[in-house]
Amino acid sequence: MTHDRNSRFQDAHSDRKRAAKVPDTPQTRAPAYTLAFADDDFLCRDDLRPVRWQLELLKPELLMSEAGIESTIVLFGGARIPTPENKDKARTQTLSDLSKFYTETRTFARLMTERSNETGGTQNVIVTGGGPGVMEAGNRGALDANGRSIGLNIVLPHEQAPNEYVTPELCFNFHYFAIRKMHFLMRARAICVFPGGFGTMDELFEALTLIQTGRMDPVPFLLFGKDFWQKIINWDALSDAGTISADDLKLFKFVETADEAIAAIDAWPTPKKRDSIPGR
Numbered sequence: 172m173t174h175d176r177n178s179r180f181q182d183a184h185s186d187r188k189r190a191a192k193v194p195d196t197p198q199t200r201a202p203a204y205t206l207a208f209a210d211d212d213f214l215c216r217d218d219l220r221p222v223r224w225q226l227e228l229l230k231p232e233l234l235m236s237e238a239g240i241e242s243t244i245v246l247f248g249g250a251r252i253p254t255p256e257n258k259d260k261a262r263t264q265t266l267s268d269l270s271k272f273y274t275e276t277r278t279f280a281r282l283m284t285e286r287s288n289e290t291g292g293t294q295n296v297i298v299t300g301g302g303p304g305v306m307e308a309g310n311r312g313a314l315d316a317n318g319r320s321i322g323l324n325i326v327l328p329h330e331q332a333p334n335e336y337v338t339p340e341l342c343f344n345f346h347y348f349a350i351r352k353m354h355f356l357m358r359a360r361a362i363c364v365f366p367g368g369f370g371t372m373d374e375l376f377e378a379l380t381l382i383q384t385g386r387m388d389p390v391p392f393l394l395f396g397k398d399f400w401q402k403i404i405n406w407d408a409l410s411d412a413g414t415i416s417a418d419d420l421k422l423f424k425f426v427e428t429a430d431e432a433i434a435a436i437d438a439w440p441t442p443k444k445r446d447s448i449p450g451r
Contacts, residue, residue, distance in 0.1 A: 238340065245363065249368055250304040251303075277315065285316045287319075298320065302333070302334060361391040
């Protein structure tokens, strides 16, 4: 991360080092004496939650900007999707069958990263949740193309370690789901959703809602695996009931393969530019 070296004031790093070398006295040992920005216990207080939100929004934003990341291809999908080599160890036959999407994810990420490399790795950079399953396949595919990819991990009781294929300087860790989901979508050029569970559906519906309500510009929105998604969600029933409009079903498209997905992205209609919103 870059720092302002033109300031006439002492920088925070230097003062933190100086503060660690003060004489050991009852006063300097008191928690009140610790520099506020170097005090972990203070930063973790409930009262400081708004500050922590801001820090989680700001740190990845600064680092991605400094890395030159201009646009991303978002990959959502299940952590439990096995590799083809491990599909026989899957806990269900359905998971075993879904292993084909590990392969499609990896292929899609490789092909998109090859395109990204033509821009110097600044456009259409693969971003995943940084974990196993579909996420691993996405970061792995980017590495197959000798390109960069982003991992947005979150602290969980399980599955929280980043996979080994994420570009280390673009591997982030979050406490707040909401801020993490913002970073998924802030630079999104396209959103691709593979079979998954609660987390994947949470990400799917939040992104669709933002587009449906005009809070986010429309982007290519692809659901890999029509049979899976139509079995899990009765999309037509929502339209028939009137809880969504028939036009809402046009916000996304089903695809099966990496090649089909790329063709869909290339053919996606360019949205009409919306009128500017005051204060936006």
